[in-house]
Amino acid sequence: MSAPSLHITLISETYPPEINGVANTLWHLSEGLRLRGHQVELVRPRQASDPLTDDDQPRLLCHGWPLPGYPGLQWGQVSMHKLMRRWRRQRPDVLYIATEGPLGLSALRAARRLGIAVVSGFHTNFHQYSNEYGLGLLSRLLTHYLRWFHRRTHTTLVPSVSQRLELERRGFDNLTLTARGVDSQLFNPGRRSQALREQWGLGNDDIALIYVGRLAPEKNLGLLKRCLHAAQQSYPQRHIKLIVVGDGPQRSALQKQLPDALFCGAQRDETLAEHYASGDIFLFPSLTETFGNVVLEALASGLAVVAYDQAAAAQHIRHGHSGALAMPGDEDAFIDACNWLLEDAEALRRVRLNARCHASRQGWPSIIEQFEGHLRDACQPGRSAPALQPAATLAIKPESSTPRG
Known part of the structure; x- marks a missing residue:
């Protein structure tokens, strides 16, 4: 009964x-x-x-x-x-x-x-x-x-x-x-859009570092600038661009700090999923999350996630296998984790496949x-x-x- x-x-x-x-x-x-x-x-x-x-x-x-x-x-x-x-x-x-x-x-x-x-x-x-x-x-x-x-x-x-x-x-x-x-049918690598990447000024072999979320002080977004500049200095031969998806009270200040980044504003549903899947490495520097739904959405979209070892990232990422983790608050380790993903194209591809495989099993x-x-x-x-x-x-x-x- x-x-x-x-x-x-x-x-x-x-x-x-x-x-x-x-x-x-x-x-x-x-x-x-x-x-x-x-x-x-x-x-x-x-x-x-x-x-x-x-x-x-x-x-x-x-x-x-x-x-x-x-x-x-x-x-x-x-x-x-x-x-x-x-x-x-x-x-x-x-x-x-x-x-x-x-x-x-x-x-x-x-x-x-x-x-x-x-x-x-x-x-x-x-x-x-x-x-x-x-x-x-x-x-x-x-x-x-x-x-x-x-x-x-x-x-x-x-x-x-x-x-x-x-x-x-x-x-x-x-x-x-x-x-x-996570809805792994909505968020999936198949939504990757070459047309959108071209709008971002990126070719097939270029790298899109992407952040999705509120643009607010508690998200620790000052680390995005350090991470982008370190990646560009470490790999000057590669075209690396930061894509920021979302809105919030810190947007205007971030746009001044990151004049070369592309700010896409808030996105929803299929358009949001397309933005995720068209990136390569997802940066999530927040230290105040109870969970962080965006981490699962990024993993389901086939992105290599760089995050601190807490909340959703601690539960769903195996360092070096399905993403890259840093000890909470260690900004240098966070930057090193991003650079590690950029060192080897095959390793990056493998991490992204593993991320998708794991997230596809995390349904509602x-x-x-x-x-x-x-x-x-x-x-x-x-x-x-x-x-x-x-x-x-x-x-x-x-x-x-x-x-x-």
Whole structure:
């Protein structure tokens, strides 16, 4: 006898067509659950592309406030009482809260009042991002708040082993590893476009170093310039060009720092897949990722990935076999890893084939099934999170009281 379908509510302050890893993951999770026969309700901020009147889709669109420094992204806001009224009329079996902002907090409080099971996800290192935006004093308070928030849920899903270890070190508990997948039919080497490479000014034997992602301080993009210049100096006989795909608050500054690089802006769907596949080596210098979906997308596209040995790269790249890794923070080792890939055309070809072979086995269906299992487990009788306490009280506890892993 098959298990009954669930009424699942997903809460997130970001969702497609917004472009980021959280939105991409939530779309795959929600669509995957629907295909498995579940009723999925979405609670998120209203976006400019949404219709002015409510449609028939099972969702609640709330008011959004602009996120400072991130045009196009929002904090969501809705009252706890509005959610309680809605969920009394049509009660979900379980909530999945993907973001911990005002919207996620209201959903958590409403669910606790109504006795609805809650699973949370740790998708973004906000406590680390605050340092990049000159708000280092807030990092400690954010860590306290995030720890308080996630302790109030049945379990917290984390996407990588390195993220779980980091959170355990900071005193988080009840963490469950749930990885990410990739659409290897969309992202595949067959989408390589000679016409696009010609637009980039590259021939068959030229090298495209490519970066895909947000152009923001927390992505450590200053390393792109060092890496490009080192490659050009080490291999002056080769035509090596940097291709940057994405947008964000640091774009204008990067364009001044990298006048010879090509900035393609944000790309979507098949066009994004074509950009990936038309590159050769993918550079990913970020040190603040919970996972890094772009790493799997690059591997699936048949690129040789250079990244730090953490998050998605640590899980999916074998150094020298399917990519090249450096110890986190070692910029010289990162540059050396890129140059190693440029030394031998046959080695580069072999690494790219191995990358594609590995990524093609990392599909979403098994991850959706695993995610569903965690939601079902939270719904079991007798499963409950600790009582909800005031966040402000917990936020002032001294850091030294936090257990360390």
